[in-house]
Amino acid sequence: MTSDSIDVLYEFPKGVDPETHGRMLAIGQTVGSFHPDQVVRFTRWMGVLEEISTSDDGRGRARVRFPAGNVSGDLGSLLVMILGKYSLAGPVRILSLELPKTYGTRGRFGMEGLRALTGVRNRPLFMGIFKPSLGLAPSDFAEILREVGMAGLDLIKDDEILPDTETSTALSRLLACRPVLDEIRGATGREMLYAVTLSGRADQLIDQARRLRDAGANAYLLSPVAYGFSVMEALASHPDTDLPIFAHPAMAGALGGSPDYGFDYRVLLGSLMVHGGADAVLYPTAAGSLPISAEVERGLKELLVREGLAPVPSAGLHPGALPRFLARGERHVILNAGTGLMDHPHGPGAGVHAFFEAYRRYENGEPMDLHSVPDGPLRQAILKWGP
Amino acid sequence: MTSDSIDVLYEFPKGVDPETHGRMLAIGQTVGSFHPDQVVRFTRWMGVLEEISTSDDGRGRARVRFPAGNVSGDLGSLLVMILGKYSLAGPVRILSLELPKTYGTRGRFGMEGLRALTGVRNRPLFMGIFKPSLGLAPSDFAEILREVGMAGLDLIKDDEILPDTETSTALSRLLACRPVLDEIRGATGREMLYAVTLSGRADQLIDQARRLRDAGANAYLLSPVAYGFSVMEALASHPDTDLPIFAHPAMAGALGGSPDYGFDYRVLLGSLMVHGGADAVLYPTAAGSLPISAEVERGLKELLVREGLAPVPSAGLHPGALPRFLARGERHVILNAGTGLMDHPHGPGAGVHAFFEAYRRYENGEPMDLHSVPDGPLRQAILKWGP
Numbered sequence: 001m002t003s004d005s006i007d008v009l010y011e012f013p014k015g016v017d018p019e020t021h022g023r024m025l026a027i028g029q030t031v032g033s034f035h036p037d038q039v040v041r042f043t044r045w046m047g048v049l050e051e052i053s054t055s056d057d058g059r060g061r062a063r064v065r066f067p068a069g070n071v072s073g074d075l076g077s078l079l080v081m082i083l084g085k086y087s088l089a090g091p092v093r094i095l096s097l098e099l100p101k102t103y104g105t106r107g108r109f110g111m112e113g114l115r116a117l118t119g120v121r122n123r124p125l126f127m128g129i130f131k132p133s134l135g136l137a138p139s140d141f142a143e144i145l146r147e148v149g150m151a152g153l154d155l156i157k158d159d160e161i162l163p164d165t166e167t168s169t170a171l172s173r174l175l176a177c178r179p180v181l182d183e184i185r186g187a188t189g190r191e192m193l194y195a196v197t198l199s200g201r202a203d204q205l206i207d208q209a210r211r212l213r214d215a216g217a218n219a220y221l222l223s224p225v226a227y228g229f230s231v232m233e234a235l236a237s238h239p240d241t242d243l244p245i246f247a248h249p250a251m252a253g254a255l256g257g258s259p260d261y262g263f264d265y266r267v268l269l270g271s272l273m274v275h276g277g278a279d280a281v282l283y284p285t286a287a288g289s290l291p292i293s294a295e296v297e298r299g300l301k302e303l304l305v306r307e308g309l310a311p312v313p314s315a316g317l318h319p320g321a322l323p324r325f326l327a328r329g330e331r332h333v334i335l336n337a338g339t340g341l342m343d344h345p346h347g348p349g350a351g352v353h354a355f356f357e358a359y360r361r362y363e364n365g366e367p368m369d370l371h372s373v374p375d376g377p378l379r380q381a382i383l384k385w386g387p
Numbered sequence: 388m389t390s391d392s393i394d395v396l397y398e399f400p401k402g403v404d405p406e407t408h409g410r411m412l413a414i415g416q417t418v419g420s421f422h423p424d425q426v427v428r429f430t431r432w433m434g435v436l437e438e439i440s441t442s443d444d445g446r447g448r449a450r451v452r453f454p455a456g457n458v459s460g461d462l463g464s465l466l467v468m469i470l471g472k473y474s475l476a477g478p479v480r481i482l483s484l485e486l487p488k489t490y491g492t493r494g495r496f497g498m499e500g501l502r503a504l505t506g507v508r509n510r511p512l513f514m515g516i517f518k519p520s521l522g523l524a525p526s527d528f529a530e531i532l533r534e535v536g537m538a539g540l541d542l543i544k545d546d547e548i549l550p551d552t553e554t555s556t557a558l559s560r561l562l563a564c565r566p567v568l569d570e571i572r573g574a575t576g577r578e579m580l581y582a583v584t585l586s587g588r589a590d591q592l593i594d595q596a597r598r599l600r601d602a603g604a605n606a607y608l609l610s611p612v613a614y615g616f617s618v619m620e621a622l623a624s625h626p627d628t629d630l631p632i633f634a635h636p637a638m639a640g641a642l643g644g645s646p647d648y649g650f651d652y653r654v655l656l657g658s659l660m661v662h663g664g665a666d667a668v669l670y671p672t673a674a675g676s677l678p679i680s681a682e683v684e685r686g687l688k689e690l691l692v693r694e695g696l697a698p699v700p701s702a703g704l705h706p707g708a709l710p711r712f713l714a715r716g717e718r719h720v721i722l723n724a725g726t727g728l729m730d731h732p733h734g735p736g737a738g739v740h741a742f743f744e745a746y747r748r749y750e751n752g753e754p755m756d757l758h759s760v761p762d763g764p765l766r767q768a769i770l771k772w773g774p
Contacts, residue, residue, distance in 0.1 A: 077550035087640025163464035228615015234590035253474025
């Protein structure tokens, strides 16, 4: 591909001819139908079927090159071009997407930015999720935050299912938690990050994000598949919303789970997040027994790391399971735990201690079984959740 | 359901137990896990598995009622709740979605609003699509517009794959076309609507929509599945973007085409459009040989009509095919044609005349075959595209 082209690898179910359908995509999604005497005039706008191939299991594939000038430099018009109307004609799955390096919107922080903000340099970052979430008052969040922050947790985030409700809004949570973040900084010398859930219509969401930043927020949580990548792009580019964005994969299964439709997760949670302005990306992990192949997960993580984003493998992490989520010596990752931290038998603070203890033992090559782990938070966690 | 609840009917592939998974959705997408002593406190926030059933072909179904207070009144938080994280756990498809009447954002125009703007009262509206689109200069659009407008076309829209490009932007097209719309009004006494394609990051798109309106635009075209329903909600609610929204189904196949994942089209192109602020909805039609069942299409259209939106069955319409797209006497519909109008052998104006001639014959019960249709635009169209 050239710097002014967009390369897409499509895969079709068996029985669909990749040449015919690759051409339908190349032409139908660009110049449409046209009279032969117009060919020269419209050549510049035409997609090109570059090659067809067959997967190991016999599915047809087509690689199509689109002119980057056909789109507006944003993800919305990109999605309309590469999938758009064609998607209504039958099953097709996008396996890979290569964009010009600066296409779309790039996150302003990434893993290095998160390290700079938190001051954590030489180990993975540890993140917690407020659990439960719906029904808690702002003061409840503040109390939990104090406990995990004083115990040394690096980051915390809202549950993605906690938008603005009668009992707590993003702003009321932030206002209750901001003084606690300051306390934690006073006590530990470190700025803890709190990614607060953004919700609402796009205009309200963007306004809310500005107000939150003005009130001292230091990170956002957004579900771009549900809200639109265009909304994440807006947040990631405006000077008034200059905070790290944690992208949650809510609804991603509807677009990435099917073998026949939508996107490979490496595109949906990889390329589109990279070019959509995310700084950190939560994703399902085979270690947590979600249906994602180890190959796809590895490719997704490699892509995020290569592009400087923070990978956040999620779902099912508890202290004893840490070795399954982390290669030894691996640092470029955020370990994210909800109930596996918050529901520790001795409380969320003990959950944090259990994680750090697990990390230390693992890095030192010490065994994690109950015969070896001494009494304390990690042992209590393993007794509850197993290794 | 009650006015403060959100009812969702889920369907799972065979082999997935609807009771187990219905409960996972009801609990996991609301209160998550919690300690038994917290049950009373969180009851208000808990989803309820109302009933399970089995489809005719043996798929399990679960109806779940969610408290409306769990979400922010917008479509983004709704999607995070009803599908969200669960979507990563395995295949599930949303068959129906019942929302409180005022949930989300309602379009400000609908079919009646479009009738009021165009002054067309007693027949279907006829809409054309600028074809080709990429590569044309603004003056080319103006020229086509003049021809079809003077011939009596009610509405025209950009191709959805035509965002802001080097050759034409939404604003440059509008500036070239606005004087022509005025000419057409002068000549015919009617305001023709031109739905111009919106593109860009959410904030830019909303700003662009305002600028377009200030410059005399009278309708928008948006692809909400690609850009985010939250963006459509923003447009549909702000006073500065008070124009009818034509919602294009680009990318909808990726979320609605699979039998196992995502949404039934009646939800994706029906309920979510109704509560997302659309005024008119383009959708694939079996008449145009796209893979949508007649039952789903009928249900979708009924829903749009019931809610006052304008249904726009699309793809494959040409003058001779009109009887397949329209029940005799049906008025609550917008007939939308691209190449089937623009590529008429005698030009776009003749294409418009052919459509009106076809409509008149059809309504009068006159046959459409070549033996009966006299020489003229309709006959030329049938000679090219068939009946």
